[in-house]
Amino acid sequence: MKNGYWQKMLRVDLTNRKTSVEDIPEKDLKRFIGGAGLGAEILHRELPGRIAPYDPNNLLIFGTGPFQGPPVAGGAKFSIVGVSPLTGTFADTAAGADWGPSLKDAGYDFLIVEGASEEPVYLLLVDDHVEIRSASHLWGVNSFDVVDAIREETGDKRLSISSIGPAGERRVAIACIAVDKHSFAGRCGLGAVMGSKNLKAIAVRGTQKIVLNEAKKAGELIKRYRQEILETVKANGFREHGTPGLCETAEGLGDMPIKYWAGDVWPEGAKKLGAPHYTEVLNARPLPCKYCPVGCHRAISITEPLEYAQKGIGPEYETLGMMGTNLLIDDPKAIARANEIANKLGVDSISVGAMVGFAMECYERGWVTSKDTGGLEIKWGDPRALIGLVDQIGKKEGFGAIFADGTLGAAKKIHPEAVKIVVHCKGLDIPAHDARACISLAPTYATGSRGACHFRGGCEDVEMGGLYIPELGISKGTVKFFEKENQSMLAAKCQDFFALLNSLVLCAFMVDGGGMSLTGVKELFNAITGWDYTIDDLMQAGERIFTVQRMINIRDGYGGETDVLPSKMFEPAKEGFRAEKIIPFEELMEDYYLLRGWNEKGEPKSETLARLDLVR
Amino acid sequence: MIEVSVKLVSIFAKYQRGRDTSKVTLKEGATVLDLVREFGLPEDHVRIIAVNGKQESLDKVLTQGDSVFLFPPAFGGG
Numbered sequence: 001m002k003n004g005y006w007q008k009m010l011r012v013d014l015t016n017r018k019t020s021v022e023d024i025p026e027k028d029l030k031r032f033i034g035g036a037g038l039g040a041e042i043l044h045r046e047l048p049g050r051i052a053p054y055d056p057n058n059l060l061i062f063g064t065g066p067f068q069g070p071p072v073a074g075g076a077k078f079s080i081v082g083v084s085p086l087t088g089t090f091a092d093t094a095a096g097a098d099w100g101p102s103l104k105d106a107g108y109d110f111l112i113v114e115g116a117s118e119e120p121v122y123l124l125l126v127d128d129h130v131e132i133r134s135a136s137h138l139w140g141v142n143s144f145d146v147v148d149a150i151r152e153e154t155g156d157k158r159l160s161i162s163s164i165g166p167a168g169e170r171r172v173a174i175a176c177i178a179v180d181k182h183s184f185a186g187r188c189g190l191g192a193v194m195g196s197k198n199l200k201a202i203a204v205r206g207t208q209k210i211v212l213n214e215a216k217k218a219g220e221l222i223k224r225y226r227q228e229i230l231e232t233v234k235a236n237g238f239r240e241h242g243t244p245g246l247c248e249t250a251e252g253l254g255d256m257p258i259k260y261w262a263g264d265v266w267p268e269g270a271k272k273l274g275a276p277h278y279t280e281v282l283n284a285r286p287l288p289c290k291y292c293p294v295g296c297h298r299a300i301s302i303t304e305p306l307e308y309a310q311k312g313i314g315p316e317y318e319t320l321g322m323m324g325t326n327l328l329i330d331d332p333k334a335i336a337r338a339n340e341i342a343n344k345l346g347v348d349s350i351s352v353g354a355m356v357g358f359a360m361e362c363y364e365r366g367w368v369t370s371k372d373t374g375g376l377e378i379k380w381g382d383p384r385a386l387i388g389l390v391d392q393i394g395k396k397e398g399f400g401a402i403f404a405d406g407t408l409g410a411a412k413k414i415h416p417e418a419v420k421i422v423v424h425c426k427g428l429d430i431p432a433h434d435a436r437a438c439i440s441l442a443p444t445y446a447t448g449s450r451g452a453c454h455f456r457g458g459c460e461d462v463e464m465g466g467l468y469i470p471e472l473g474i475s476k477g478t479v480k481f482f483e484k485e486n487q488s489m490l491a492a493k494c495q496d497f498f499a500l501l502n503s504l505v506l507c508a509f510m511v512d513g514g515g516m517s518l519t520g521v522k523e524l525f526n527a528i529t530g531w532d533y534t535i536d537d538l539m540q541a542g543e544r545i546f547t548v549q550r551m552i553n554i555r556d557g558y559g560g561e562t563d564v565l566p567s568k569m570f571e572p573a574k575e576g577f578r579a580e581k582i583i584p585f586e587e588l589m590e591d592y593y594l595l596r597g598w599n600e601k602g603e604p605k606s607e608t609l610a611r612l613d614l615v616r
Numbered sequence: 617m618i619e620v621s622v623k624l625v626s627i628f629a630k631y632q633r634g635r636d637t638s639k640v641t642l643k644e645g646a647t648v649l650d651l652v653r654e655f656g657l658p659e660d661h662v663r664i665i666a667v668n669g670k671q672e673s674l675d676k677v678l679t680q681g682d683s684v685f686l687f688p689p690a691f692g693g694g
Contacts, residue, residue, distance in 0.1 A: 236661060237627035238691060248625035249687045253664070274626055464690030465663030476663050481671045513691030577669060 002213045004066035004528035005029055010108045010130065012123060014197055015056060015115030019130045024109060030531060031613060034065025034109060036092035037503030037545035039081030040449075042112070043090065044548055050556045053085035053189075054171065054196040056116035062162075062202070065504045066528045068104040069210035070218060073226040074510035076100055076289035079502050084188040084450065085173040086351075086406045087427040089556035090549050091188035091450045094502055096289035096297075097180035098160035105206030113199060122163075122201040124154065127208060135200035139169060142344035143178035150203050159203040165346025168195035170396040173406045174351040178343065182297065182313065183289060186348040188428065188450050189406075213530030221524045225516055230293035232515035239286050240279065242296045243317035244332075247274025250321070253464060253481070254437035254578035257326040259380060260357035261423050261434070264573035269330040273320045278332050284314050294509050300336060308333040315339040315349065321432025322353025327360060327386055334383035338390045345394025354429035355403050355410070356389050358422060367415040373399040423566045425452035426558055435569050437578045438463040439482060442585055443491040443592040446563040447602070449549035456502075458512055459494040467512040469497060471519060471535050482581045488591035493539075499549070500542035544612045547604055551614070560602025563589060617641050620678050622651060623685040631655045642678065649674040651684060662686050 001007060007024045024038070032038040039061040051058055060082045067075040078100030084091035103111060106125050113123075120135040138146050143165035151157045160180055168175035168191035175191030176184045185191075212218045233239040250256040251270030258266050271277060278284060282302060286295025298314030315323065315335050319342075323335045342349045356378075362368040363378040370377050376392075376399065378385045392400025402410045408427050411418035423430045428451025435441035440459035445452040454460050461467040468475045472493050479486050497518070501508050504525065510516040518535060526532055533541075553559070565585060573579050593600070597608030609615050621638045624631055632655070642650060652662050652674065664687040665672050678684065 235658075236689065236691075241627060245626050245688065246690050249664075249690045252623070252625065252666070252685055252687060253690075255690075271625065276626070276629060461691050465687065466689040466691030477673075509691070577666060579669070 001026065002211045003029075003530055004069060004210055004212050005034070006104075006107055006109050006210065008108050009110040009112060010125070011112045011114070012130070012132070013115045014113060014117040014121065014132070014199065017132055031541065032545060032548070033500065033503035033541055035063040035079035035503040035505040036081060036094070037499065037541065038110065039063040039079055039092060040090060040545060040548045040552065043081055043083070044552050047083070050088070051083055053083045053088060053193055056197065057114065058083045058193055058196075060113040060190065060193055060197070062103065062111040063505070064100050064104050064109050066525060067504045067506050068100045070212060070222060070528065071291045072222055072506070072524065073229050073291055073293050074507035074514070074516075075291055075505070077505045077507045078103065079505055080177060080185050080190050082190050082193050084190065084428075085171070085192045086189045087451050089426065089558055090552040091190055092502060093177070093185040093187050093190055094505065095162070095177065095179045095185040096183040096292070096507060098290050099162050099179050099204060100505060101290055102160040102204040102206055104210060105208055106204050107206060107208045111202070113197060116196060117198040120198045120200050122150065122199065122203060125202070125204045126156070127206050138200050140166060142166065143346040144181045144344050146201055147181050150201060154203065156205060159205050161201050161203045163201035164191045164194050165344055165394070167346045167394045167396070168192050169200070170404075171195050172347060172393065172396050172404050173409070174348045174355070176346050176348045178346055182287065184343065186350060187453065189348070191346050212528045214527045218524060218527035221520075221527055225510075225520060225524070226291070226293050229510055229514040229516055233294050233513060236513070238513045239295055241275035242284065242286065242298050244273070244275040244278040244284070244298070244320060246317045247320055249464060250317070250433070251325065252577065254573060254576050255434050255460065255464065256321050257357070257432050257434060259328055260326055260361045261568045262361070262571075264579070265576040266325055266328070269325050269328070272330040273324045273332050273335070278320075282314050282332055282336060287313070289507070292507070294514055296509050302333050302336060305333070308337045310336065310340055312340055313343060318432045319349040319353065322350050323356070323386055326353055326357045326432070328381040329383055329386060331383055334386065338383070338386045341387065341390050342394060345391070347390070347394045350431045351407070351429045352390050352393055354423065355393060355407050356386050358407050358411070359389060360385065361421060362414055362418060367418060420567060423568050425565065426562060428452050430566070433460045434578070435565060436573070436581060436583055437481070439484075439583050439588065440479065440487045440490045440494070442565060442569070442583045443488055443588050444495060446565055446589065447550070447592070449546065449553055455508065456498050457491060457494040458498055458508060459490050461512050462490055462494065469493070469518055471517070472497070472539070482578070484584050484587055484591070488588050488595055492592060492595050495546050496539055496542035499545040500538055503541070503545055540612065544614060547608070547612055547614060550604065554603060560600070563602050618644055618646065618678060618680045620651070620680075620682040620684055622655070624655065625688070627688045628657060628686060631657050646678050647674065648672065648676045648678065648684060651678065652686065657686065661689055663689055
């Protein structure tokens with residue numbers, strides 16, 4: 001078959017130490033594309049019902065799509081699917097660096113890990129060679145050092161390695177999966193699932209080249225798109241400044257979290273944290289993933305003060321929000337230190353920042369005292385509190401251990417009123433975009449299949465003028481701030497579009513910032529697969545993928561009654577761009593359900609399932 | 617003539633070129649687009665505009681004392 005897929009899935013059973021290679025039917029790929037899409041379908045099929053996240057029967061599904069294999073700009077990405085220990089339902093998380101293309105080059109579209117090993121192990125996949133190797137000597141090693149250790153002991157410096165740090169080993173529910181000391185599958189705690197399987201790392205390399213349907217045409221498109229994206233991101237500042245360039249815009253529009261969502265404005269803080277100041281004081285340069293012309297990640301170099309000195313990976317916008325304005329901390333070097341600790345211990349920088357903000361509010365309210373924290377004062381604006389607490393949470397030690405089951409889990413232990421102030425949906429902490437500013441985020445967060453996520457949508461970037469998708473009728477002026485018109489349509493279309501992107505798998509920054517069009521995505525998809533999809537076909541696939549994820553949510557007990565926002569999202573600002581504005585939540589949700597073809601309980605109607613070819 | 621203030625932040629900050637953006641003189645009847653051109657900003661990058669804290673468009677006519685925030689496009693929300 002010349003369709004850009006091997007149609008091969010490697011299954012590793014860690015309980016019985018067995019591996020097998022299975023065929024993937026083309027019809028499954030045509031319906032669910034790959035990545036988070038086929039991953040969701042597999043999870044739905046193979047898990048009979050709700051499952052405890054640390055049950056050995058939980059799956060870790062590593063998925064690629066047709067955009068891995070050829071040197072596609074933005075094709076370094078891959079998706080990981082499983083049941084989240086934070087939410088107890090569907091999770092998909094994604095990362096870049098080198099791992100996705102490497103799995104494809106090894107001869108597989110998908111890797112499924114099931115069961116649990118009795119002893120710590122890591123997987124070594126090099127072309128046909130599949131080996132389960134002891135990792136007892138690597139247990140406890142941080143997520144960066146383990147990459148070097150595995151490359152050293154195998155003698156293979158070109159291995160791409162996904163790994164967990166101590167947080168995943170100790171089942172901290174926000175544990176991430178780190179990739180090549182560069183990128184992070186951050187959200188939803190699938191690193192803890194990997195730890196529960198005693199799986200320390202997966203090291204991959206391959207030499208096989210996938211066959212494309214129209215290789216010459218695909219090659220020309222790939223070359224042209226890479227050049228066009230490069231010119232775009234040089235012109236618009238994205239390459240030079242990366243995501244930190246967003247800070248002052250976001251703060252100015254009331255979108256950045258301030259003081260755990262209780263604050264309204266802080267332009268001085270955003271200016272210090274964001275670019276161009278960030279670029280200057282952290283000596284930041286682009287750090288691209290494989291094939292990428294954007295280089296959004298930041299390589300940083302800090303020499304003083306000594307306590308913050310490092311050469312490494314810099315914090316992104318989300319981290320600057322959740323560890324910065326969210327905590328009233330405006331020192332990017334201090335945040336870079338906390339980010340480094342989070343990366344190496346292996347926790348999601350968004351959720352850990354949220355946890356520290358929650359802890360600071362509890363401290364302010366007197367629900368937590370320095371007696372509880374062993375003397376660590378958790379005060380607003382104090383980088384020592386941030387750094388100290390991130391370290392404790394990542395190691396599951398001291399006061400930080402209370403966060404092992406997530407912010408909600410900690411709240412239940414701290415104070416009877418504490419659960420009410422947690423800012424989350426389905427147990428996933430809301431990231432650094434305020435739904436009170438970008439109201440299309442309201443239905444996006446409430447119905448998000450992995451919980452509150454802006455990047456299973458991207459609608460806030462449409463509202464803030466960064467992302468337009470004219471093929472879907474989404475352009476300048478489609479939505480206006482705080483006005484209901486078209487906001488639910490925007491939320492739903494963006495969810496479907498990003499579901500598609502996470503299945504192809506294509507890094508969203510090619511489109512969002514890089515200027516690649518949906519038409520361009522379609523042209524390349526068809527050149528690779530030969531399937532001649534229209535834009536409607538692709539978007540229907542996205543909607544089908546989102547709907548399967550929704551079906552998993554419903555099966556796991558997350559239906560319409562959990563399509564809610566936390567109470568802070570209904571507290572209006574007193575000043576700033578969103579002063580006195582309140583989200584028209586019920587109207588947005590009513591429009592959203594109607595557009596989705598869901599009933600009043602938030603369940604897809606039978607005619608919707610039939611239209612999407614999801615009738616079982 | 618009218619006098620307005622303009623906020624140029626993030627990747628737009630370099631377009632200030634040392635000028636005092638708290639006092640910008642424009643002709644009577646000038647629009648936001650005239651202000652954008654005054655500072656040489658790439659017009660297609662100016663998509664979100666606030667005048668006195670309210671969202672407006674490029675053709676909004678400015679008046680004395682208006683406070684204008686020209687937001688750089690927001691991508692990279694991740």
